[in-house]
Amino acid sequence: MFNQAVKWTLVLGIFAVVAALGNWIGYEVLPWVAIPGLLVLIAISVLGLLLEKIVPGNIPSVGYIGLIGILVSLPFMPGSELIVAWTSKISILALATPILAYAGISIGANWADFRKLGIRSVVVALLVFFGTFIGSALIAEGVLRWQGII
Amino acid sequence: MAKADLKDILKDWRLHAVVLILVSLMEAIGQFSFKVGPGVILLLPMVYAFVVGLALYFTPIVSDKMAKNAEPLIVLGVTLLIAKIGVMIGPQIEALIEAGPALLLQELGNLGTIFLALPVAVLLGFKRESIGMTHSIGREPNVGLIVNKFGFDSAEARGVMAVYIFGTVFGAVFLGLIAGILATATPLHPLSFAMASGVGSGSMMAASSGSLIAAFPGMEDQIVAFAGASNLLSSATGLFFSIFVGLPLTEKLYALMTIRKHRKVLSQKGGSVNV
Numbered sequence: 092m093f094n095q096a097v098k099w100t101l102v103l104g105i106f107a108v109v110a111a112l113g114n115w116i117g118y119e120v121l122p123w124v125a126i127p128g129l130l131v132l133i134a135i136s137v138l139g140l141l142l143e144k145i146v147p148g149n150i151p152s153v154g155y156i157g158l159i160g161i162l163v164s165l166p167f168m169p170g171s172e173l174i175v176a177w178t179s180k181i182s183i184l185a186l187a188t189p190i191l192a193y194a195g196i197s198i199g200a201n202w203a204d205f206r207k208l209g210i211r212s213v214v215v216a217l218l219v220f221f222g223t224f225i226g227s228a229l230i231a232e233g234v235l236r237w238q239g240i241i
Numbered sequence: 242m243a244k245a246d247l248k249d250i251l252k253d254w255r256l257h258a259v260v261l262i263l264v265s266l267m268e269a270i271g272q273f274s275f276k277v278g279p280g281v282i283l284l285l286p287m288v289y290a291f292v293v294g295l296a297l298y299f300t301p302i303v304s305d306k307m308a309k310n311a312e313p314l315i316v317l318g319v320t321l322l323i324a325k326i327g328v329m330i331g332p333q334i335e336a337l338i339e340a341g342p343a344l345l346l347q348e349l350g351n352l353g354t355i356f357l358a359l360p361v362a363v364l365l366g367f368k369r370e371s372i373g374m375t376h377s378i379g380r381e382p383n384v385g386l387i388v389n390k391f392g393f394d395s396a397e398a399r400g401v402m403a404v405y406i407f408g409t410v411f412g413a414v415f416l417g418l419i420a421g422i423l424a425t426a427t428p429l430h431p432l433s434f435a436m437a438s439g440v441g442s443g444s445m446m447a448a449s450s451g452s453l454i455a456a457f458p459g460m461e462d463q464i465v466a467f468a469g470a471s472n473l474l475s476s477a478t479g480l481f482f483s484i485f486v487g488l489p490l491t492e493k494l495y496a497l498m499t500i501r502k503h504r505k506v507l508s509q510k511g512g513s514v515n516v
């Protein structure tokens with residue numbers, strides 16, 4: 092268990108180095124300014140990954156990670172101001188770019204499957220994603236307007 | 242989680258070096274936007290990173306082993322992204338509770354998929370494949386549901402796999418593009434699109450809300466909090482929604498549409514409708 096946690100931390104560390112560099116180049120935050128925030132995010136992730144292993148039941152790690160992140164940043168939690176200040180130095184886009192870089196590299200392996208999809212399948216798939224996106228946006232718009240929030 | 246040994250992945254320095262260089266170059270290029278009609282197409286570094294990464298797979302720079310080793314890094318990278326979203330939701334908790342009804346109800350937006358895509362799938366000549374294709378956005382839990390219910394060799398399973406493969410390869414890029422265009426070309430509020438971004442996949446949400454942030458930089462915190470909360474909600478409820486609403490509804494509508502089609506064919510032939 093401890094061993095596994097160390098490995099997760101190291102892999103997340105590599106990822107954080109790439110993200111810190113992107114954060115510097117793209118969003119002009121010096122890497123040492125981003126370090127405390129990245130360490131906090133790594134700690135939350137490792138804790139969530141461990142909870143998935145320890146706690147019985149089928150809750151995926153991202154569920155725990157999201158909840159821990161929300162809890163430690165709630166305004167009335169002690170220390171939350173510091174956590175929010177540190178993590179705000181890391182652009183969410185700087186975290187997303189390395190994810191999609193790794194995804195692009197790994198998805199090349201699925202390319203053969205993708206090529207086999209006909210044009211008809213692609214048309215339907217496009218509408219599937221478009222449909223849920225516009226459907227959700229229209230409902231959200233209606234309710235938010237009705238509530239007077241926007 | 243990752244079946245490959247994380248130790249091997251740690252030591253795959255070529256993979257990390259390629260990603261490091263790729264990310265640095267793409268972030269240095271920065272984002273581009275250009276007007277198309279009333280909307281704006283936004284191209285973000287994450288989109289170039291994905292496309293160039295995909296292209297690199299076909300060069301000697303990236304080996305099959307590296308592609309395999311990259312998989313767990315996506316999973317772990319997404320955990321950092323979710324942690325970041327979590328700490329952006331906390332401070333916005335009051336606004337989110339206030340918008341709770343909208344957050345919950347927009348989960349029904351998934352039905353937009355069925356009403357829009359199912360008729361087209363049937364028109365294009367798909368048979369029971371169309372049920373697998375259009376009952377949801379076809380992520381892992383939905384593939385599991387369809388395979389479980391109809392079997393791995395079924396037409397329904399072929400359908401859901403087609404959408405799954407498309408989504409895996411181009412879901413994030415496509416949602417990123419349409420989020421930018423729709424948010425700038427339609428009068429709908431950016432926060433409505435932020436909620437719509439939470440489709441239940443971390444990378445798709447990141448690409449879609451990333452475009453919204455690029456288009457409305459002043460609303461970054463709110464956009465991420467709303468998209469993140471919606472995404473958590475979709476992940477938690479998505480499967481049950483498919484089981485109890487999405488799939489039964491798709492099957493009903495499919496039956497309805499194919500009966501009509503059947504009747505039309507028969508009446509054209511001058512046959513009886515009551516077959």
